[in-house]
Amino acid sequence: MTPAETPAATPAATPAENEVAELCSELIRIDSSNYGDGSGPGERAAAEAVMARLAEVGIEAAYIESEPGRGNVITRVEGTDPSLPALLVHGHLDVVPANAADWSVDPFGGEVRDGYIWGRGAVDMKDMDAMMLAVLRQLTRDGRRPRRDLVFAWVADEEAGGVYGAKHLTKHHPELFEGVTEAISEVGGYSLEVDPSLRLYLIETAQKGLGWMRLIADGTAGHGSMLNPDNAVTEIAKAVARVGAHEWPITLTPTVRTFLTEVAAAFGIPFDENDPAPVLDKIGPLVRFVGATLNHTANPTQLDAGYKSNVIPGQASAVIDGRFLPGHEDEFFKTIDELIGPKVRREFVHHDIALETSFDGALVESMIAALKAEDPTARAVPYCMSGGTDNKTFFADLGVRGFGFVPLRLPGDMDFASMFHGVDERVPVDALQFGVRVLDRLLLNY
Numbered sequence: 001m002t003p004a005e006t007p008a009a010t011p012a013a014t015p016a017e018n019e020v021a022e023l024c025s026e027l028i029r030i031d032s033s034n035y036g037d038g039s040g041p042g043e044r045a046a047a048e049a050v051m052a053r054l055a056e057v058g059i060e061a062a063y064i065e066s067e068p069g070r071g072n073v074i075t076r077v078e079g080t081d082p083s084l085p086a087l088l089v090h091g092h093l094d095v096v097p098a099n100a101a102d103w104s105v106d107p108f109g110g111e112v113r114d115g116y117i118w119g120r121g122a123v124d125m126k127d128m129d130a131m132m133l134a135v136l137r138q139l140t141r142d143g144r145r146p147r148r149d150l151v152f153a154w155v156a157d158e159e160a161g162g163v164y165g166a167k168h169l170t171k172h173h174p175e176l177f178e179g180v181t182e183a184i185s186e187v188g189g190y191s192l193e194v195d196p197s198l199r200l201y202l203i204e205t206a207q208k209g210l211g212w213m214r215l216i217a218d219g220t221a222g223h224g225s226m227l228n229p230d231n232a233v234t235e236i237a238k239a240v241a242r243v244g245a246h247e248w249p250i251t252l253t254p255t256v257r258t259f260l261t262e263v264a265a266a267f268g269i270p271f272d273e274n275d276p277a278p279v280l281d282k283i284g285p286l287v288r289f290v291g292a293t294l295n296h297t298a299n300p301t302q303l304d305a306g307y308k309s310n311v312i313p314g315q316a317s318a319v320i321d322g323r324f325l326p327g328h329e330d331e332f333f334k335t336i337d338e339l340i341g342p343k344v345r346r347e348f349v350h351h352d353i354a355l356e357t358s359f360d361g362a363l364v365e366s367m368i369a370a371l372k373a374e375d376p377t378a379r380a381v382p383y384c385m386s387g388g389t390d391n392k393t394f395f396a397d398l399g400v401r402g403f404g405f406v407p408l409r410l411p412g413d414m415d416f417a418s419m420f421h422g423v424d425e426r427v428p429v430d431a432l433q434f435g436v437r438v439l440d441r442l443l444l445n446y
Contacts, residue, residue: 015141016134016440017433021117023053024130024432025110027093028119034094036160038067043156046093047071050154053133057140061152062176066168070156074169074176077139077150084148087363087446088183088400090390091129092158092165095121102423116426123419125186127427127435128406129154135439146444151180158390161350166390170398180400182363185391187420188383188404189367189435191375192286193412194266199377202286203367204404206255206384207392208293209329209354211322213336213346215239221314228312233305236316239340240300243320246339248295250276253326255356255384256293262381288417292386296332298322319349323386326356355392356384357401366446367405370438375409407438 030049032042047063050073054061061075071093076086098107098120105111107120117127132152139146153176155165169176188204217239219232252260252273260279264271267282276294280287298320305316324332340346359382371378391402408431410416419425 013433014138014436014440016138016436019137020130020134020432020436021112021429023133024117024122024126024427025112025119027126027129028110028117028121029108031108032094033097033120034157034159035097038070038164043094044069044071047073047154047156050093050129050133053137057137059136059140064169064173066156066164066172070164070168072156072165072169073154075136075152076176077136077146077152079146079148079150081147082149085181086149086151086177086179087443088151088153088177088180088395089132089443090153090155090166090183090185090395091125091132092155092162092186092390093126093129094156094159094165095124095126096159096421098423098425104424107425112429115430116428117432118424118426120425122425122427123416124421124425125406127408127432128186131406131432131435131439134436135443138440139444144444147446149179150443151177155390162390162394166394170394174398177395177398177400180398183391183395183400183402184363184367184405185402186389186404186406187289187385187387189371189407189438190416191378191408191410192283193410197377198266198379199375199409200263200266201371201378201380201407202259202289202383203359203364203380204385205359205382206253206293206326206356207354207388208323208325208384208386210350210352210388211320211324211333212349212351213320213322214349215318215320215340215344215346217316217344219312219314219316222312224310224312231312232314232316233312235343236303236305236318239344240303240318240320242339242341243298243336244300246298246335248297250274250294251296251325251328252294253328253356253384255326255359255382256290258359259290259381259383262379266379285415285417289386290383292323293325293384296322296324296328296335297386298336324354326354326384329354352388352392353396355396355402357403363403363446366442367403370441370445371407373441374434374437407435408432409434
């Protein structure tokens with residue numbers, strides 16, 4: 001072999017790459033399940049673990065409890081150019097519960113097997129929590145400073161609405177986010193392999209709005225054996241059936257149209273706006289993320305009526321999980337009201353806005369550059385989430401422009417969508433190491 005043919009040496013792994021898997025496993029082993037009632041055992045323990053890892057390298061951070069045990073951690077890194085706006089990097093420490101009997105491993109074991117880290121939170125989102133820790137620790141150990149201020153936040157309660165996490169921080173401690181204009185957080189930045197020469201990285205730039213609605217029908221109570229034309233149960237059942245059976249038309253928002261156009265071009269197929277199914281077929285299991293963003297959805301989830309088999313109740317109710325597209329909230333609720341009819345009223349159980357930002361600007365350019373530096377086959381595309389995150393729910397109220405960006409280069413055959421809140425949740429170790437390298441480039445250079 002001549003000198004010209006000698007392969008370049010592979011760069012040695014950085015300390016952040018070496019420790020990110022350990023940090024992720026450590027956080028998974030802390031059961032921070034959020035049951036929605038404050039009974040979860042581990043949010044404070046997870047926050048304290050983050051604080052301890054920061055303290056090891058001399059980083060001071062604020063620990064803020066909204067209620068006993070609901071721990072939040074936040075720290076600011078000063079940049080070299082105070083004229084630049086600050087960037088928020090945030091992740092939540094709580095996870096949804098896991099039924100151990102359904103899993104092939106201990107969901108809170110943080111086990112490393114077959115190149116993956118297994119456990120509840122591996123992708124939602126203790127992977128990002130660990131990547132944030134690893135990158136921040138290395139920046140501090142190396143004495144490197146970013147160009148702009150970076151605000152790192154590890155928060156509580158995202159899985160139950162963020163009341164004890166992001167909402168508490170933005171309402172009671174807005175000064176912590178002074179100067180922040182943009183943010184990155186969960187459910188974006190992951191790859192979709194087209195072929196060995198091209199990977200699409202989906203960056204979340206939009207989120208559907210949320211309307212959990214209680215439908216209520218009032219009627220005349222009476223004996224079950226008698227004629228009763230004013231039956232609340234009948235009325236609520238008809239309303240629920242109409243909502244559940246309604247076929248919402250395809251409505252392409254700018255983000256979704258761009259996404260479908262990019263996917264069609266990547267796979268070399270035509271894109272018909274009236275029939276996007278052939279394009280959706282190309283993205284495989286990720287259709288669960290994207291498919292519900294082509295139209296509104298309204299799914300009945302709960303029914304409540306009556307207290308005895310021979311008594312017609314005076315009231316019956318149901319709950320609808322409604323998700324509406326950015327820019328189309330008014331038309332969504334107008335249709336809902338037409339479907340439920342005049343005899344049924346509705347009230348909100350929970351209501352969040354929809355959000356959409358453009359796929360442009362210096363942060364987007366920096367994300368693309370960081371991805372391509374680590375994966376020359378990378379092509380970044382925007383997409384819309386069918387759910388919601390803290391980016392939308394609270395930080396948007398401070399005027400912060402949020403993106404979903406947890407960079408992960410995934411195996412082509414991995415069903416990534418099923419990992420979220422799923423059984424046997426797991427993340428590849430080398431995807432975490434890739435993510436650390438990308439985040440390090442982005443946060444240092446942006």
